[in-house]
Amino acid sequence: MGLDAYLEDEFGGEIDQFMDDGGLLAAAIPAGDAAYPMLRCVDIEGVTAFNRLQLAVVIPELERLSEGAQPNAKPALSRVLKMAKKAAAEPHLYLRLLGD
Numbered sequence: 001m002g003l004d005a006y007l008e009d010e011f012g013g014e015i016d017q018f019m020d021d022g023g024l025l026a027a028a029i030p031a032g033d034a035a036y037p038m039l040r041c042v043d044i045e046g047v048t049a050f051n052r053l054q055l056a057v058v059i060p061e062l063e064r065l066s067e068g069a070q071p072n073a074k075p076a077l078s079r080v081l082k083m084a085k086k087a088a089a090e091p092h093l094y095l096r097l098l099g100d
Contacts, residue, residue: 001099002020002023002099002100005083005096015093020076024075025076025080036064039058047097050097052087059084080095
């Protein structure tokens with residue numbers, strides 16, 4: 001099961017994407033972990049979208065998660081972190097996560 005990530009504009013147009021074919025991103029997400037208030041709410045079987053205000057909390061959580069992640073998950077987390085930072089830096093951009 002994978003968790004694909006998309007950087008989208010306000011109309012749902014894709015600017016960038018990460019396809020989690022190996023399921024590494026999905027496995028790294030701390031579902032239900034209270035230490036990650038935003039990432040714990042990611043629905044790895046559905047759709048989760050973050051706006052610019054929410055990404056101000058999501059980005060530090062992704063950074064912390066990446067620091068302690070397994071080496072094989074770090075590239076996936078780094079890619080998603082890059083998209084999150086771009087979405088947080090510009091208006092009308094969103095990070096959308098789509099589970100299987």
